[in-house]
Amino acid sequence: MAIKSIEINNLLVFGQHDNSTFQLDFCDGINVIIGENGVGKTTLLKMLYAAMQWSEGKMNPLKHFFSVSENGSSVLKNVDNSMEPGRFSVTDGEHRITHSISDIETSSSDGWGKMNIQSVFIPSTEMLSHSNGFLAMNQKYHMPFDGTQVDIIVNASLPETREVPAAMEGILKKISDAIGGTVTLEDDTFYVIKKDGHKIEFSLEAEGLRKLGLLWKLIRNGLLESGSALLWDEPEANLNPELYPLVAEILLELEKNGVQIFVATHSYNFAKYLEIRRDKNEQVMFHNLYKRFSKSGMIFSNSAFRMEDITPNHIMIADMKLLDEVYDL
Template identity: 25%
Template structure:
């Protein structure tokens, strides 16, 4: 798991910001252009870099610096390090400190500290502290873009030209390469899969390098014909079944509510709490008031008392060019007013007033 992250001078964070995550559910709340996706991508990059480094017995520092530099540029789809600095020009500096823990990685043994400089693309990234132990668990990123439909093309193009694809989507396709029957899953994980398959109405299957939705009594449905909101749910169910999302894994999910109607969100929240109970660290972003309220409702229930939770509020004050303001706490109320959420509340008040007057 990723325990904490300190950033300074990275994209929307010109100042120093410190994020402490919990093993359970971490929710990043904010409006458009508040940096939610940037935070998830940065956390994903360092965690995935650590997990991939665990495959090497004696990693060389210079080689790991090059790998981390390439990973940052791939995941952010950036042409250079300059675009990842807060000032995005000249010799701007950025600093990142990350702490990771897990099985075989005790506290303090998975620390990574690095800097990068905008004006020196090849040698601009320097690792100040290398982890003594690397993560040895899958790290998965579910971005807003679904990949089941385009999986065959991703595999063909990505194997030949991986630099042309964003890193998160390419990594996800590699996880999807594993057959669903490759590993048995736990009873608790099976319950999570059952909830997801109840929403989408069937099971995601792979045949001849393509994905289909298999519903009872029907012919397999091509993924291009499946509702957009169901594709990412189907992706997650398949990743659980093939062992890519399991105890100890880290799951990053950018706006899980996207293209889903509100009737499905309570079951989606049960899925998130179920994953946390199985030992998956969940880090998600959202600006859906319905989803956030449903999270608060279900997390307050006794059955979820053991699920650790953390909310991060990210906002850009109007007329303030000093960067993103970050607040945090164990509930939605702790992060203070978020403009996008306040707009939904204000509209609800106006609608109720209209209904009352009519």
């Protein structure tokens, strides 16, 4: 079951001074979220992830998915510091969950708790290198990590499934060829087992290859199958640009096999690969978040199935400026 839309009122950067509602409609395939820094791309992903987690009965409060200060206070503030409690709603077209933020966090849902949308959030920060003893320490001490960073270690640490769906075998092979091996967990530490038999601790592998290795492990653990959702914050970060086409192809393969995908990116090249590598049966939709009036702080959006149809497209503008400078030289 795919997520169809989200509505946000007066929450974090989505504080609308004219009391209007921020709304974004999604496609069933790959949703690419672009925009400048500070327009709420990661925040949007975390709200969607929270809603999907709640569909599985994991009712962690929204602040669980955001960093908190050392004294434990929440970052969930209204951008205009008004007294009106912020809220957001997510729907799949038939069911809806609405979460309201107040002094006491409450949520109401209509059949949402039985949806069971299996979801995985890959944060921009690489986490598997910190796995040794991390979960035990996180339970005992206050650590500066949010729920998405903890969850990815938990998901990667799950046991592998007995059988791999035939549709996923090709994807696993592509990733294995790129990293030169497979990923395993031994004594609370992740390793890359190279094809020549060498075992390399995850922290010693190149970070770009670690991202691919994490994706391999998630698929091998059976977490990305038909009907599930993948949320990935800045997949291009620390990734060799030569690997952009491979990651784009992997995401398109996952979409073809029934995985709904949400990615936030600053890379025009990576986003464009998703557009030009798709076929007529693969859905890729671009969602642009931007501030129309800098003084108001209001966030707006527009969506299209082609990068060129989005305006203002800041990541495209940045690339055009670079090309202009090269031409002038």
